[in-house]
Amino acid sequence: MSEIAYREIARAESPRGEVVLRERRTEGASTVVELRVNGVFVMDTVETTSERALATVALAQVTDPAHVLVGGLGLGFTLREVLDDQRVQKVTCVELEESLVGWMRDGTLAHGPAILADQRVELVTADVAQVLTEAGADTFDLVLLDVDNGPDYLVHDTNGSLYQTPLLALAARATRQVLVVWSAAESNALHQAMTEATGNCTAHSYDITLNERAETYWLYVSRTGR
Known part of the structure; x- marks a missing residue:
């Protein structure tokens, strides 16, 4: 299984908690951007x-x-x-x-x-x-x-x-x-x-x-x- 690497793009705090954008990279695959709120995966740019x-x-x-x-x-x-x-x-x-x-x-x-x-x-x-x-x-x-x-x-x-x-x-x-x-x-x-x-x-x-x-x-x- 290919190793997955992550890179944080942006982070913000709001009254509702933490909002994070990060890149997800897998060898041989295109880079994906994902959105997480308070540590919970919300959505990404590969499965829309x-x-x-x-x-x-x-x-x-x-x-x-x-x-x-x-x-x-x-x-x-x-x-x-x-x-x-x-x-x-x-x-x-x-x-x-x-x-x-x-x-x-x-x-x-x-x-x-x-x-x-x-x-x-x-x-x-x-x-x-x-x-x-x-x-x-x-x-x-x-x-x-x-x-x-x-x-x-x-x-x-x-x-x-x-x-x-x-x-x-x-x-x-x-x-x-x-x-x-x-x-x-x-x-x-x-x-x-x-x-x-x-x-x-x-x-x-x-x-x-x-x-x-x-x-x-x-x-x-x-x-x-x-």
Whole structure:
């Protein structure tokens, strides 16, 4: 087995803990950038199926996704996939961690400046729960939430409310067409909460290989009926 070498690219502290970018190098393979939060692996640049699927599955449900909200910037792959859809006129991307926003802007994440150069992007540094609470009715055509790992594998306990009926109902109020929530595992509780908030919910599963492990991720899709 080839030896893996790591090199830290950037590190920041926030009220929620430590955010780290690091390179992962394997002999004979390309360099991979990975994101870790409080020591927990979040995502990397080699397996982006999950982030892209969040966008493609959601966009396929919507006839006119003029204004899209992406909750969670991550490494930018969901945002980039949304921007690839020429029907989209504006994307509001909300990210709580200032460090991630800065690394995307200044090129620490090499692909970041090109993504943010798209004039349709509005990048907001804020809590997506607050943005959804303050948004008016039908502000967005499509809302995509990928803020944590889902209700059963939270990186930050304070994100638990994002998967509960009251906040999901506020998200639904702000969404004219479709609300989609990503989860690292199947969650009957999330399915029920979205059904209570919107009156309907459909679960979509998809398989990926992550660090040589087979994983199944989930998207929960609700139509807001407007």
